[in-house]
Amino acid sequence: MPNPVLIEVTRGALVESRHRGAVAVADAAGTMVLAIGDVTTPVFPRSAVKALQALPLVELGAADRYGFNDEELALACASHSGEAAHVAGVERMLTKAGFDPSALRCGAHWPIAQGAAVAVARSGAPSALHNNCSGKHAGFLCLACAMGVDHAEYFKPNHPVQREVRAVLEDFTGAALTEARCAIDGCSAPTWAVPLRNLAHGFAKFGAGEGLSPQRARAAARLRQACARKPWYVAGTGRFCTEVMQLFGERVFVKTGAEGVFCGALPQQGFGIAIKCDDGASRAGQAIMAAVIARFLSLGVAERAALAPLLQPSLRNWNGFEVGAIRQTDALALT
Numbered sequence: 001m002p003n004p005v006l007i008e009v010t011r012g013a014l015v016e017s018r019h020r021g022a023v024a025v026a027d028a029a030g031t032m033v034l035a036i037g038d039v040t041t042p043v044f045p046r047s048a049v050k051a052l053q054a055l056p057l058v059e060l061g062a063a064d065r066y067g068f069n070d071e072e073l074a075l076a077c078a079s080h081s082g083e084a085a086h087v088a089g090v091e092r093m094l095t096k097a098g099f100d101p102s103a104l105r106c107g108a109h110w111p112i113a114q115g116a117a118v119a120v121a122r123s124g125a126p127s128a129l130h131n132n133c134s135g136k137h138a139g140f141l142c143l144a145c146a147m148g149v150d151h152a153e154y155f156k157p158n159h160p161v162q163r164e165v166r167a168v169l170e171d172f173t174g175a176a177l178t179e180a181r182c183a184i185d186g187c188s189a190p191t192w193a194v195p196l197r198n199l200a201h202g203f204a205k206f207g208a209g210e211g212l213s214p215q216r217a218r219a220a221a222r223l224r225q226a227c228a229r230k231p232w233y234v235a236g237t238g239r240f241c242t243e244v245m246q247l248f249g250e251r252v253f254v255k256t257g258a259e260g261v262f263c264g265a266l267p268q269q270g271f272g273i274a275i276k277c278d279d280g281a282s283r284a285g286q287a288i289m290a291a292v293i294a295r296f297l298s299l300g301v302a303e304r305a306a307l308a309p310l311l312q313p314s315l316r317n318w319n320g321f322e323v324g325a326i327r328q329t330d331a332l333a334l335t
Contacts, residue, residue: 003037004331007277007284009315011324019284021260021277023332025292026200027270028210030174034292035197036332042181042193043276048257049199050136051077051206051223052172053189056164057139059219062146066096073226074233075135079256081236082111082130084119089233090129093138097145104128105155106137106187113236133187135233140189157182157190166192171216172202186258196274199263203272207253207265224253224267240286240310244293247306251297254289256282262289266296283326286310291328 002020009017022037032039054076057063063073072093080086094101108126110117120126128134137154140161144151149160156162170177175198185191194202204210207224209217227234231245234255244254254264260277262285273292277284290311299307315324 003278005329006036006332007281007287007326008329009283009324009326011315016324019260019277019279019281021275021284021288022196023288023292024196024200024274025271025296026197026204028201028204028208028272030201030204032197032200033271033296039196039200039274042175042195043261044183044185044191044193044257044259045199045261045263045274046185046191046257046259047079047133047136048255048261048263048274049169049202050079050133051220051227051253051255052168052202053136053165054139054223055168055216055219056161057143058222059168059216060143060146060164062139062143063222065146066093066142068093068096068142070226070230071233072135073223074230076139077223077227077255078135078234079112079132079241080135080233081113081116081239082120082126082132083113083116083236086135086233086236087129090134090138093135093142097142099138099141099145099151101127101129103141103151104131104134104137106131106133106189112239131187133185133189137187137189155187155189162190166190168216169194169202171212172205173198174201196276199274200272203253203263203265203274204270205272207267207272208270210270224265225250227253240289243310244290247303248293248297252293254293256285260285262286264289264292266293269296271296283313287313287326287328288332291332 005018007019024039025034144154175194177192181193228250235241259280262275264273
């Protein structure tokens with residue numbers, strides 16, 4: 001059966017677009033709390049698992065060796081917008097380990113933030129520092145250096161750094177990451193296909209620290225705290241992940257991935273969340289994540305009001321006129 005329609009986009013009184021998808025919410029024991037649609041078929045989580053990819057950086061001591069602060073740890077988990085402070089932070093990470101930006105192998109693209117892209121265009125062209133994954137890659141490079149291994153091919157699946165990352169993903173999700181499940185992400189690092197139910201289980205463990213070794217649980221807590229304290233470095237100005245974590249602090253961890261994937265954790269409830277929109281639409285993934293947060297998190301009046309624009313965003317035209325909305329269907333609201 002196809003996944004249900006979870007999000008509708010209205011224009012005037014009519015539904016203009018529909019987004020199908022699947023949602024998994026699990027606890028740290030792996031028990032499903034909520035399952036909508038197909039949560040068993042492997043999907044590529046892409047950037048939604050960057051916090052798990054950054055975990056060896058902390059657990060193996062590289063973050064302490066290079067004196068990384070909360071901003072830099074948040075950047076290691078980030079899909080940043082390429083704003084000036086993001087770029088400066090990544091360059092600072094590299095400098096601490098003795099690298100310059102030429103060591104990055106993530107490729108270059110224009111900053112996500114329009115203002116930052118305009119500023120770069122005025123002075124030249126973007127570099128790898130502007131890539132939204134440059135913080136993750138800087139973390140990989142610093143880990144390679146701390147491990148005492150050659151860093152030249154740090155992004156390849158069989159490099160010691162990526163073997164460490166793969167082992168972390170397997171430990172958190174319980175999924176066997178065979179070669180058949182490996183593909184290459186937009187930044188050239190490996191991405192491993194994992195079922196939503198396993199991703200939700202993994203992020204429940206990441207949020208609650210349960211089912212992990214003490215050292216691994218401490219590393220997960222440190223990364224969560226860094227992202228909660230410095231959420232702007234995880235995404236950027238006006239970005240969903242930043243706004244949610246600014247609103248809720250350590251009560252919510254969220255991370256977007258490409259192609260309509262979102263993962264997250266509600267540490268106090270001990271729940272992990274994994275979402276996939278069939279058509280890859282990030283606007284639908286954001287609305288679904290907001291709905292899951294509203295369903296499982298105890299919200300005060302002010303918090304509910306602050307979440308409302310993310311839960312059911314209005315659509316406006318170039319004149320600023322409200323022309324429609326993004327809304328959840330009964331399949332998501334009443335399941």
